[in-house]
Amino acid sequence: MGTDVPDVPGGVRLFVAVYPSAEALDHLDAFVDGLAVGRAASAGINARRSARRLLHVTLAFIGELPAERLVRATDAIGEAAAAMRPFELTIAGGGTFEGPSGTVLWAGVRAPLEGPALVVRRALTRHRVRFDPRPYRPHLTIARPGHRVDVAADLDALADYEGPACPIESVELVSSLPGPHPEYRTVRSWPLG
Template identity: 45%
Template sequence: MRLFVAVNPPAEAVDHLGAQVARLRVGAAAAAGAQVRLADPADLHLTLAFLGDVEAGRLVDVESALGLAADSFGADRNVPPRLRLGGGGVFGDGRRTVLWVDLRGDVGALHELGRLVRERLRVAGLPYDEKPFRPHLTVARPGDRMDPAAVEADRTDLDGYAGPEWPTTELLLMRSHPGSGRSRYDRLAAWPL
């Protein structure tokens, strides 16, 4: 099973972001039929840890580790962290160009949650990607189908974006089903924060 750990923004934040993306150059290009891949609003998530392929027999270990991380995180807080989407950035270049939106608000708490998740996975001897945690939400994959200057202009436009604030109330274990085109995601378990 291909697994990752995430928190999801609520529908209100996703809809607000979708309206913003539609006004960007990537949104106009996608609407005009260009092969610019916009992120599916139903799949938007903030990945805290990517585990990759995990044997089905280890699922109970993953769930136990995440439950302990959520409990540790919640024990230190009276209220869930409040976040909002805002700002933007670009990863990669050429055909690997990705446009993303940043996070604002209690981002330090999100980093702490990510640290706890990774620590518990490590203690349980579970695999995870050890790249530095950079909270973001991918909005488009323009690749090399758009002029880099247009992508940079969209990134600049996202710098002025501020979505609605929301409480981060649950930690999710997700399964990814990669395929040709878009991946499909299933929610396997959740823990309150």
Template identity: 45%
Template sequence: MRVFMAVYPPAEVREHFKRVVDGLAVARPRERSVRLAAPERWHLTVAFIGDVDDEVAATEALEELASVPAPVVRIAGGRTLGRGQFKHLVAELETEDDGVGLRRLGAAVRKALRRHRLPFDRRGWQPHVTIARPGNLVGDEELAVDLEVLAAYRGPAWRLDEVRLMRSHLGPQPEYDVLAAVHLQ
């Protein structure tokens, strides 16, 4: 079972941001479609755990997060990750505390995963929301304009107060199931 921990923006945040995304070059129809993430699937991956035999240890690790203070965040800015056919366009997150709350959450997640001997991506956590996977289908000039639009965007703030343990089903349109959830302080 392939699992990860994630936070989903509330509906009003997604609706506000969707108006911006709909105007981006990555959202325009093309000969070959860009893999655009659907607004209901926009999420912030807190930790990618990967394949596990059952979700008990992951659920227990998730439950340890209940004492972590919930940071206040907003979608603000954007960048690309990866190169060539693996290029992603992502939105960044901004906090009222210069990222302290997000770093605290990230550290607590990794500590809980280590304690339960669960695998996770040990590279530095880069909080973001994936918008699209344009790869080579969108030119650098168009992406530069999209990045300018995202740089000017400051969405509504929200309390990042629930972390979910998700199961992913891979494919052209990935599907996600909620296995468990915990509310932060």
């Protein structure tokens, strides 16, 4: 089951994701503008909003993978994508994670994503590609307010948030360059079904 693979020197840090529509992200952007974290980020206070181009929903986090094993990952995701059908996703609700550098604010996702995530994870297992086995919690990271911004009111507002439904018709294998200004690059995209 051969796959054309881009020339990637050394190893790559990978995840499998789906991306909400522009309409859904426009709606979310307008909502986050009105939150305390949105106002703090606009004012230059220690609150970093996630760049729009980075907003995605992870189905599986693979992490570091040697370049020579990239074919296994692309074969696995291609197999998984062929087994899935298009579906709708709605960004709704939200919460926080506490990390070493402070609070991470996220928007929730309402969609049948446990099924697609399971299909992807099983395909990765069959192709002997390791991934993060932690329980699946679909979300979009919208901001990293640190410890300086009180997000209690934001959490109350997020509890009532619901964006427009958007179609998901493809799955992406994405490489990431972490750091203060992370960058994501789609390695390959597959249509569902």
